[in-house]
Every structure is written in C-alpha cells, then in structure tokens.
Amino acid sequence: xIGAVATVVVATLLVALLARKQPWIGLGLAPDDGGLRIxxxxxxxxxxxxxxxxxxxxxxxxxxxxxxxxxxxxxxEDPDAFDSYASLDRFYxxxxxxxxxxxxxxxxxx
Numbered sequence: 001x002i003g004a005v006a007t008v009v010v011a012t013l014l015v016a017l018l019a020r021k022q023p024w025i026g027l028g029l030a031p032d033d034g035g036l037r038i039x040x041x042x043x044x045x046x047x048x049x050x051x052x053x054x055x056x057x058x059x060x061x062x063x064x065x066x067x068x069x070x071x072x073x074x075x076x077e078d079p080d081a082f083d084s085y086a087s088l089d090r091f092y093x094x095x096x097x098x099x100x101x102x103x104x105x106x107x108x109x110x
Contacts, residue, residue, distance in 0.1 A: 025045060026048060027041055031075065035071070036072065038051055038053055038054065047109060050109075057070055060108065066097075066100075066101050073094075076091065079092070
C-alpha cells in the first residue's frame with residue numbers, strides 16, 4: 001500500500017515538473033488575415049518588452065535554423081473542427097514542427 005502511494009506521489013511530481021518545462025511565450029493570440037494578432041501580452045513573459053496587443057505575429061524562427069509562417073489554424077482550440085483528415089493531419093504536423101522549434105532554444109518572433 002505504501003509503495004503504491006509513493007509511486008503515485010513520484011509520478012505526480014514528475015508530471016508537474018514536465019508541465020513546467022513546456023515552452024511558453026506569454027502571448028494571447030487570435031486569428032487574423034493570414035496570420036495571428038496579439039491580443040494580450042503577459043508582463044512576466046519573455047516577449048513582454050518587444051510586443052504589444054495589436055501587433056501581428058506572422059512567423060517564428062530559431063537561431064539554429066528553421067522558420068514557420070504562422071496561420072490562423074495554428075491556434076485552433078478544437079482540432080475536431082477540421083473538415084477533413086488531410087486538414088487534421090496538416091494541423092498535427094504543423095503543431096509538431098512548432099513544438100520542435102520552441103523546444104530548440106531561443107526563438108525569434110516576426
């Protein structure tokens with residue numbers, strides 16, 4: 001019994017630590033014509049000194065290489081809203097590419 005409780009506690013701590021390591025830029029985004037519009041900037045976020053609400057975010061890039069032009073569908077809250085499996089596959093492929101770029105270190109917002 002104690003072993004099971006200890007396992008649950010350790011697993012919970014590991015999940016909490018992993019969740020805290022997720023990339024975060026501190027921006028609230030909304031779809032805009034061909035890109036994304038910044039609707040809020042968290043004062044504690046890494047982009048708080050260079051961006052403000054109303055700015056457009058059109059791409060992200062990494063110093064080591066790689067650039068992704070952002071699309072309104074990149075911030076879809078519910079992937080079930082896509083009308084085809086091809087659209088859903090494209091969404092997931094883009095999310096994976098964006099995640100890899102964010103995890104690669106510093107990024108540049110354009």
